[in-house]
């Protein structure tokens with residue numbers, strides 16, 4: 375993975391997000407500059423599994439040719455080896471193992487985050503799967519199941535295996551998606567691991583990207599929800615690191631166009647209006663909060679049932695009056711400045 379690290383800035387990675395970071399979403403992001411590396415949403419691996427076709431499509435039709443790491447989730451070593459061998463016949467840059475999914479149904483099967491309660495099993499998986507992966511082999515982990523106190527022992531375990539990168543989502547499984555991100559744990563990993571460490575959790579704007587890198591010393595940033603909310607984020611971070619100035623400053627009109635692009639790319643042929651409204655709300659739930667007084671934009675979007683109403687709400691909040699004002703995303707809200715000093 376070291377060969378992929380840029381010289382003067384962190385590697386920028388789009389986090390895997392099931393049902394969201396699929397091929398259509400990658401296509402949308404690629405129009406805004408996109409990340410340096412994509413991770414697929416996870417391939418579910420068990421005794422009878424075959425790699426899901428819709429996830430394979432994102433590998434086969436990769437929109438901009440950037441490296442793709444294929445992520446697997448599971449605990450059956452033979453099945454993981456079989457799947458890793460199969461995936462390596464395709465155009466991927468590496469294989470990743472998920473040690474973080476907190477869904478109770480996954481953890482109960484001792485997969486994803488559930489594996490963090492079984493270090494001896496992780497040990498065997500890393501040994502056996504590493505042995506059959508000739509490409510990059512990476513791990514994405516949380517910092518423990520119940521408590522961050524579990525992380526030092528987990529790190530000792532990871533250090534014993536020749537993995538090519540470790541992504542640390544700075545929360546325990548129990549913490550799910552609570553606001554806390556244990557940056558000290560990520561920093562410990564960056565200090566002790568012989569491979570590059572990528573920091574993950576709540577990077578939503580250039581300032582939080584800077585803070586994360588300064589606090590942890592991570593060589594890369596993996597960004598999930600922040601990239602749905604602000605598809606310009608990867609470009610803005612590149613600009614901040616390479617020129618010291620963020621030139622890309624989206625307006626409300628740009629945000630409205632982004633929503634149109636999501637609509638075009640993600641609408642499946644023959645999909646009924648209602649189904650697609652649900653699909654669009656999946657993205658809008660990350661984009662809309664923070665816009666309008668008391669989250670008015672999202673509050674009005676939530677009850678809509680038709681695409682016509684959905685776009686009418688978008689137009690009302692994003693196109694009527696002051697629509698060329700510049701939007702700046704802070705950690706929690708979009709800030710709207712009334713005029714654009716750059717004259718864009």
Ligand SMILES: Cc1cc2nc3c(=O)[nH]c(=O)nc-3n(C[C@H](O)[C@H](O)[C@H](O)COP(=O)(O)O)c2cc1C
Nearest residue numbers: 389390391392415416472543575576577597598599
């Ligand atoms: C809807 C959703 C789906 C996710 N699916 C996956 C997944 O398939 N594999 C994975 O490793 N993590 C998955 N995650 C976790 C993210 O990759 C990431 O670790 C988490 O969202 C924290 O990063 P963020 O604050 O930048 O979003 C998912 C998260 C969300 C919100």
